[in-house]
Amino acid sequence: MKDTISINSNNYEKKSVGPNCVLIKSLNPQQDDFAAEISFGLTRKKKFIPSKYFYDANGSRLFEEICDLDEYYLTKKELEILSAIKSEMPKYFSQHGSVVELGSGSSIKTRHLFESLLENHSHVKYYPIDISDIVQESSERLQDEFTNLHITGIIDQYEAGLQLLKNLDDKKIIVFFGSSFGNFDHIAGLKFLNSIRNCMKKDDLFLLGIDLVKDVQVLEKAYDDSKGVTKNFNLNLLARINAELGGNFNLEKFEHRAFFNAQENRIEMHLESKIQQQVYLEGVDLQIKLEKGESIRTEYSYKYTLRQIKNIASKSGFKINKIWQDEQKYFALVLFSTR
Ligand SMILES: C[S@@+](CC[C@H](N)C(=O)[O-])C[C@H]1O[C@@H](n2cnc3c(N)ncnc32)[C@H](O)[C@@H]1O
Structure with a gap:
């Protein structure tokens, strides 16, 4: 597998965990x-x-357990959208052979994207970035499932991981699922969107999962x-x-x-x-x-309203290509481009 990113060995250790799977771990991601x-x-x-x-x-x-709870609608709704838009995916993503995922966790949702991309590409490169060692376990599982997926897992914080991937040659889709964007307050959120935008080339896309304002209960x-x-x-x-x-x-x-x-x-x-x-x-x-x-x-x-989503897009210089919602309109998947 061709290695597209270079790392400083003082800051990262690198190990191969399968024929198409490399892990790059920050020597000190959190401590x-x-x-x-x-x-x-x-x-x-x-x-x-x-x-x-x-x-x-x-x-x-414990987070994986939360995702299975009836009350935790977020995972179910986001999966519902991903599954419903599968036939539309080639229209938007047919040229993109690389997926960068922020806070990838179990990578369960991203499977929908891989299935679609692999219909148009002989192989797809996947770069999950997560602060947690869960990247190793989920990458190993993905390897068993998708033999044409070339994985470079990065165990580090979002920003540091993105910096490593700034110069990828392929057209990439950056995905940020799970409503984790909601953990940022509005100022930090805009700053984060700007840092993502700065890592994108002209044909790159950014797919963001956002939880919407709804019934308080x-x-x-x-x-x-x-x-x-x-x-x-x-x-x-x-x-x-x-x-x-x-x-x-x-x-x-x-x-x-x-x-x-x-x-x-x-x-x-x-x-x-x-x-x-x-x-x-x-x-x-x-x-x-x-x-x-x-x-x-x-x-x-x-939690966001659609109006707020449009507002943050324009403030951060993103163009919204598409907003998908589940049937109950609990959750939104928003596709951004840089122009
Ligand atoms: C809410 S979970 C979402 C997991 C998965 N994307 C999903 O949608 O089910 C957030 C994930 O982001 C990771 N994470 C949280 N803060 C992070 C940070 N600052 N940098 C990198 N990863 C982070 C966590 O380890 C966790 O796997």
């Missing part, structure tokens, strides 16, 4: 930032933990399910801090909170302290005080 960002977030007046830290091995596994249940999987996903952040930074968070002393902030059009997830307490993180020698009822914000998930 440098982890201690600093956790210490920063937990010492603010309004405490927070960046949501990208949900995805250690256990967090990634539907929204809130998706982030506070009856089986408590989302609760465990949220609490896992504290378990991770305990394991990696020598913390002594007692998970039972925190409540999972998820609610829709209608003013901001966003779901907020928090961990709320049930009592007044002190927590110590030995690894960074940090003492944290929490009042009873005080919360640590762990996620924003912004």
Whole structure:
């Protein structure tokens, strides 16, 4: 397999995990930032933990469980759209032989795209980028399923992964599924769209999955399910801090909170302290005080209207080629180009 990207071996290690599958792993995708960002977030007046830290091995596994929950409509609706537009895909994507996926996770949704692209190309190149080691497992699974898929998996953060792929020769489609774009606030979201645009050549495309504003109950249940999987996903952040930074968070002393902030059009997830307490993180020698009822914000998930989507497209210099929605109009897949 021809290697189209060059890496600095001080920053990345590279290994082959199959005939058509290479993994490039940042030597430190999260850890440098982890201690600093956790210490920063937990010492603010309004405490927070960046949501990208949900995805250690256990967090990634719990997210897969969330995707299977009845209440978590997001995965189902996005898959519904991808499946419904399969016959339309060649019209838009027939010239594109490379797929770059941001936050690829299990890569389940991208399969629809591969099936379509492989009808027009003898092989397709796939570059999943994810902060989590899940890239290895999902790449290995894809290899078994699609022998004509040439995979270069990148275990790193979005921006760093995109930088590695900036100069790909092939026409590429960048995909960003799962409504992860909603984790950015509006300013960071625009900045992110600009960084994607800067990595695109004139015929490249960008396919973005966006969750839409809808009934509050539907929204809130998706982030506070009856089986408590989302609760465990949220609490896992504290378990991770305990394991990696020598913390002594007692998970039972925190409540999972998820609610829709209608003013901001966003779901907020928090961990709320049930009592007044002190927590110590030995690894960074940090003492944290929490009042009873005080919360640590762990996620924003912004929901969009079609008008807002058009607005962010024009602000970031993207042209919208097409917007697809599921039947209930819960979710949108938006196809952008640079002109
Ligand atoms: C909500 S999940 C979506 C997974 C998959 N795309 C889907 O639609 O089911 C978000 C994924 O993005 C990854 N992720 C989160 N923040 C990231 C970051 N800053 N850089 C790279 N990957 C990130 C996580 O590890 C996780 O696999």
